[in-house]
Amino acid sequence: MTGEHREGVTGLPNPRGEVSGMAKFGVLVFPGTNCEIDVLRVLRDLLHQDAELVWYEERDLERYDAVILPGGFSYGDYLRAGAMARWTPVIEAVYAAAEKGRLILGICNGFQILTEAGLLPGALQRNRHLRYVCGWTHVRVERTDTPFTSAYRKGQVLRIPISHGEGNFYADPDALAEIEKRGQVLLRYATPDGQLTETANPNGSLHHIAGIMNKAGNVMGLMPHPERACEAVLGSEDGCGIFASMIHYLTKGRVFHVG
Amino acid sequence: MRYKAEVRVTLRRDVLDPQGSAVEGALRAMGFDGVERVRVGKWIELWLEAPSPADAQSQAEEMARRLLANPVLETYQLTLKEAGDDR
Numbered sequence: 560m561t562g563e564h565r566e567g568v569t570g571l572p573n574p575r576g577e578v579s580g581m582a583k584f585g586v587l588v589f590p591g592t593n594c595e596i597d598v599l600r601v602l603r604d605l606l607h608q609d610a611e612l613v614w615y616e617e618r619d620l621e622r623y624d625a626v627i628l629p630g631g632f633s634y635g636d637y638l639r640a641g642a643m644a645r646w647t648p649v650i651e652a653v654y655a656a657a658e659k660g661r662l663i664l665g666i667c668n669g670f671q672i673l674t675e676a677g678l679l680p681g682a683l684q685r686n687r688h689l690r691y692v693c694g695w696t697h698v699r700v701e702r703t704d705t706p707f708t709s710a711y712r713k714g715q716v717l718r719i720p721i722s723h724g725e726g727n728f729y730a731d732p733d734a735l736a737e738i739e740k741r742g743q744v745l746l747r748y749a750t751p752d753g754q755l756t757e758t759a760n761p762n763g764s765l766h767h768i769a770g771i772m773n774k775a776g777n778v779m780g781l782m783p784h785p786e787r788a789c790e791a792v793l794g795s796e797d798g799c800g801i802f803a804s805m806i807h808y809l810t811k812g813r814v815f816h817v818g
Numbered sequence: 819m820r821y822k823a824e825v826r827v828t829l830r831r832d833v834l835d836p837q838g839s840a841v842e843g844a845l846r847a848m849g850f851d852g853v854e855r856v857r858v859g860k861w862i863e864l865w866l867e868a869p870s871p872a873d874a875q876s877q878a879e880e881m882a883r884r885l886l887a888n889p890v891l892e893t894y895q896l897t898l899k900e901a902g903d904d905r
Contacts, residue, residue, distance in 0.1 A: 727836075
């Protein structure tokens, strides 16, 4: 993509997110969304991007290079998490943006909304142990040749917090095999040294899935909150690479391919 | 005509039901040793206006299919009856 206000990225973003290009982000707000300000803080203050909040009644997202569905409890998580937000007017515009190849990122409740909308496969079920889980987790980066993960190394383990009651990824065996075959899994819950042990899986997700993308590779959903792990003072900067990868893709038109 | 639809939403057979397992454990702990398996679902009642039973049925089906149940995890059963003044 091109734009007169954009400059080239001078180097690889590190997890601190040192990027110099500028893209335009729309951050969606549904009734009950509560992580939108955290996402804005990262995009505007840390990464110096053009970002604004978009109310769920908006029908046109044409002006955004990327759309982020932040976490929260849209519609109180009633019926099923994300079920009612999925039928709001802005989702039609999200379909249109996805169709045009814009980047769409769903975080936590945003991930749930994207699966309910059918933009991502599978579903997020109640956590296996029924507890709401809130704390630090480690996730292993499975692919780096995508618009969302190119700032990382393959196999890198990220320390990013989770906070959810319904994050237990489920897909039927055929769908799951298809997801794996196509390499749609981008993040898996792991130990700090990257092992997929039972205790490293906080919610019972099949195949330890913490984040996936669609077949086309421009829509990603993840349960961990990368926006809460972008500043050392908050305990980790590992989440910043997701946003930095997106910015690099949007301003340079390609992914990093750093291995 | 007013109709009442009752929609029973249950998890698909092959989907683990953590809530059902918790209830199952509690029932066993209470001494109900014969309990083999518990599944927890949702029961939704809704009232609607429609010109005919067939129309009411198809509206309710569409509501269940699009919103009330998530086909990835759940199935539903729908029953419909004339509601009269029943609320």
